[in-house]
Amino acid sequence: MSVRLVITDAMWDRIEPLMPPDPVRGRRWADHRRPLEAIAWKYRTCSPWRDPPEKLGPFQTAYKHLIRWAMDGTWERILAAVLAVADAGDDVGWTVSVDSTVCRAHQHSAGARRRRAPCRAEPEDHALGRSRGGLSTKVHLASDSRARPLSIHVTAGQAGDAPAFEAVMAGIRIPRGGLGMPRTRPAVVLADRAYSSRSIRGRLRRRGIRAVIPQPIDQIGHRLRRGRAGGRPPGFDAETYKERNAVERCIARIKQWRGLAMRTDKLAVAYRAALHLAAILIWTRR
Template identity: 75%
Template sequence: MPADPVRGRRWADHRSTLEALVWKYRTGSPWRDLPDELGSFQTAHKRLLRWAVDGTWERVLSVFLAAADEAADIGWTASVDSTVCRAHQHAARVRRRGARDRTEPDDHALGRSRGGLSTKVHFASDRHARPLALRVTAGQAGDTPAFEAVMPGIRVPRSRPGRPRTRPDTVLADRAYSSRAIRKHLHQRGIRAVIPQPSDQAGHRRRRGRSGGQSPAFGAEAYKQRNAVERCISRFKQWRGLAMRTYKLAIAYQAALHVAALLIWART
């Protein structure tokens, strides 16, 4: 965690701030309902935003990932999927000016889907249902365009000299990710793709005859492990403040997801 500033007043205890953030998003309560024993809600709120902007939450998560990789505890069979989170009316009234830097998307990762105003969270999990990377987009965004934004998020630093590991051995995904661009992307990176082909794609390939090419390889036995990402999403949905988005800024909502990811890795 960041050290105290050289000048000015010392920061409040990091542990109490983390406990305040966990309590807020675990219960889904408003900031002003934070219990007095957890400190000032302004302190927790400002620190969540400050460390979201400077990337502190992602750096702390990378420390957990590096420790797990050193202990050979990461299952490098990655599963990819997404989930839709409804937006509360507190999140709907966003300001057009956005966040304090350019990392905030113009639409604040809010969009209209069948369920109304919502946000979609894209996950990549390891074999043990723990998050390796996550990204937030608008609720109506498709899974295929977001795939190439989630995969670069897999970046596990090495405890010894060398570049971080960014490539899982295998990627499991459902039919929504069956596209030529995704299969090509994984093939170029030397990653095995286990993605079922939809019936319409298979029929189109057969109608083209020889020009349609061969059917993509698929491992039915390996595909049974895809439930890992479903269990990972279920862990996040147990946090009421994450199952329904109540925060206005996408960068803060993603930071709260990283806080939950820290606890998932710390407990397993």
């Protein structure tokens, strides 16, 4: 049976130098391309771990790669290195859009132990919660102006958007060449009405970031009722706000992988690692 692969030779030429060495001393350098293809196949098709084609090797190898690199932060480091190369080539659009999307959770994702998390990166609720649609996970992300992910954060499905804003912005850290500090400050941040709050606007203002966030109707009415004490309305550039569709297109790209559009992982670190792998492949595709 033929298998449609997603990692081209050009993409692998960019990813291969970023692969970590084999943790077992004395062992020959491992070929990481096949396990990465197996992980991508699993989440692209939303198939069980035990069902990959023989061409992609044992499923245990792919799963160990996913979990081991999720626990030690390898996926985040590879994504940061890919972003650093793109930023050095002036290929990052620094008009950043922030939004979230709810991903339905399969019944197989429930049942993980809640007594203690397997690592510090794993939340106690495993980023699973109940919203109106049932058991779900919410993916918060920031994208550049070309619909490519810069930062990814996962919470339970019923969590609000505004409380996760700081975590999403903190995830934007693109290393620079030499000894310079990582770049963390976009030029403009676009977000919908769910992020309209004084704390978010004040935080962006203190960092020198222009916020393009519309006000909800209730906030407008509350300010008008206060009269002069309500202060001036926050600035809003309607023309620039039209570029917020970049984050919607970024979400659509990620949800092309069926295993990300519907979560089947019990652990949040595994699901977040798969999101980072999708982001890595999106950035290396060009």
